[in-house]
Amino acid sequence: MKSVEYLVFSVLRFFRKISINPFGFGNSTCFFADFFKGFDKVPAVQGIFGEKTSEVLRLLKVEFTWFSGYMYVDDTDGHIVISRNYLNSGDRTFIYLDLIHELYHVKQFMNGRELFDPKFSYVDRPTEIEAYRYTVEEAKRIGLSNEQILFYLKTEWITSSDLDKLTKNIGLKRTEDLDR
Numbered sequence: 001m002k003s004v005e006y007l008v009f010s011v012l013r014f015f016r017k018i019s020i021n022p023f024g025f026g027n028s029t030c031f032f033a034d035f036f037k038g039f040d041k042v043p044a045v046q047g048i049f050g051e052k053t054s055e056v057l058r059l060l061k062v063e064f065t066w067f068s069g070y071m072y073v074d075d076t077d078g079h080i081v082i083s084r085n086y087l088n089s090g091d092r093t094f095i096y097l098d099l100i101h102e103l104y105h106v107k108q109f110m111n112g113r114e115l116f117d118p119k120f121s122y123v124d125r126p127t128e129i130e131a132y133r134y135t136v137e138e139a140k141r142i143g144l145s146n147e148q149i150l151f152y153l154k155t156e157w158i159t160s161s162d163l164d165k166l167t168k169n170i171g172l173k174r175t176e177d178l179d180r
């Protein structure tokens with residue numbers, strides 16, 4: 001196994017050990033680097049923040065809440081909000097890819113970009129297209145098939161025609177309908 005793959009696998013394995021109700025029942029906040037260990041060594045993360053990777057992850061706050069969803073970047077201060085249910089029961093590879101996606105948004109936020117520009121629909125928003133492009137590249141690199149990537153992109157809030165638009169916008173082949 002190549003060392004980069006090994007690194008990603010060890011990060012994913014780490015989730016499994018710590019993800020069961022890490023902080024009891026309330027909402028809680030900690031620093032990204034204290035919870036998701038080893039991400040500063042992941043090339044896809046280094047590709048986002050460059051030489052500032054360790055510093056950014058050390059100072060980036062992560063909030064764990066009970067909302068029913070996956071994760072997002074709070075655009076008031078750029079911290080990541082993660083659903084505890086998702087962290088506890090979601091697919092580990094998808095959680096990893098979501099973290100890459102959200103870290104990409106963190107970088108956009110740091111660059112002064114407007115993350116939720118209402119002028120665009122979700123699948124046409126430039127910040128989303130860029131984050132998805134980057135994440136899909138990482139998904140391919142760690143070995144996901146085109147079909148698995150489509151399955152990853154087909155969240156319950158995205159319609160079939162929106163998935164068409166998104167895959168077109170990020171340059172991914174759309175082969176068939178998939179339900180997640």
Ligand SMILES: [Zn+2]
Pocket residue numbers: 101105127128131
């Ligand atoms: Zn996004």
